[in-house]
Amino acid sequence: MVSLRALAVLALAAGLAAPAGAEPPKRVVSMNLCTDQLAMALAAPGQLVSVSYLALDPRSSAMVEEAMAYPTNRGRAEEIYLLKPDLVLAGSFGGPAVAMLHRLGVPVVEVAPPTSLAEARDAIAQVGAALGRSETAEAMIADFDREVARLARPAGPDAPTAATWGANGYSIAGDTLAGDILRRAGFALVTDRLGMETSGYVPLEVLVMAQPDLIVTGSPYPGASRAEEVLDHPALERLEGHVLRVPDALWTCALPRSLEALAMLSAEAEALR
């Protein structure tokens, strides 16, 4: 009896440690917007049983149509446990719900949100391995690399400058996915020029003085806010650089579709040369 139980424990431990080597999971639940979209793109038919409710929000999700086919969850430990998953995909900020799932013995794979196109490849590989779909993931990564190589342009010292411009003047820095995509498209970041290592608020006056060649804004929210009024300030129209809207959903998560943002910006950089 004792040895049998030990054997079972061993088998369980082996299963947890190396899910890729074992049987692929059959009931996968994703509770994070970014893993939702990678799982939808990579999973075998029927393998994925639920995605987070955010996957249906067109403001942040680039795969709303695909997500309509799945029941959604709100990332609560209880509802996820009741779905009887044999694998849960979560982001790295799952919080108490993920801790609870760990305690309940549900296998959870935590995927850190990629902050660059290079890390996006790792996330695709990680989700692919967790789903037992490494081949699909490798094909996706190969496509991804090809597209990046085709669209990327070198950002020399005379590179055009770009700044993202959001509510209250929030502008992203080079340590984010959007910042990396802007750089790969051949832009120098205004936040870099200002010596900002992380994203933050840039006063309107400072943005105007920096005279960016391109100002990138996102999707406005419904309803009004004073915080977003600064996006329509007449001073921006007086600048020579123009304003481009890139839908937020394209680079909220690192996805194959993020390369659409790279393509838009790459074309802008080409036109500015």
Added chain:
Amino acid sequence: MRRDARLLGSLAALVAALALASLLTGPADAGLRAGIEALWTGEGPLGIVLREIRAPRTVLAIMVGASLGLSGAALQGYLRNPLAEPGLIGISASAALGAVVAIQAGVSALALGVPFAALGGALGGVALILGLAGRRAGGLGLILGGIAVSALAGALTALVLNLSPNPFAAYDIMFWTMGSLADRSWGHVLTAAPLMLAGWVALARAGRDLDALSLGEEAAASMGVNLARLRLLVVLGAAAAVGAATAVAGAIGFVGLVVPHLLRGAVGAMPSRLLPAAALGGAALVLAADVAVRLILPERDLKLGVMMALVGAPVFLHLIWRTQAGR
């Protein structure tokens, strides 16, 4: 009269000096000469900064300050109470509620509908105050009524903003309750100007009758003052001026309290002489506060209400202490 002219002249000079300081203060650092040159020519990025960002901000500070100072002086004259101030008795907060409701209902923040909605809110606030405390209310009744109206309007403003589908709307609660002139444009100046001007005209025309009222209601009536018309002028004028100011700059408190208090000594007790001085004094005070917030935290939007409360609260406490001691 000559003393008045000298006082008004020096106040105007103070406003001009502070306006220049306001034009030259900001995160985009430029020297005095470069700044003035850029303002004159409008060329280059500095020209855009001065003409499109700092100039409207400065003009708006003058307009908002004048509105608040004028309204404070007129309300104090009408209610014969030094504590009557648009911020303290809840007019600013209810004006902010009106503006917030209009904007969340879909009116563009730069449309004339917003100041008019703020006027509506302000009138609601005044009606509640006059209904709660009454015209002959002592300082305590007025302040208690003001606390109630401010709390109610502030809570409803927060509720409306929290119910907005826009996640940034909730961050705006600070703006609407503390006030700020950051990143305003000429569009905001044009939005506020018509209603503000109407308010100024109404308040200016109330000056002489307010002088008569300072002798008491019966005396004023015997001098031929139409008290109903006077009430309409003061209430509508203050609601229009404060409403328009709040619609574009949020609720800025204490201006209407501090300025008349500081100037009353210089012009005596005559409301008609206090009104123009309070308008200029209010402009100077808001300009100074707006320069100060940019000097303290150049890169961030420190709210004007913070500076005003630092100056205003001690004055307010002093006035309460004096009112209590006088009883």
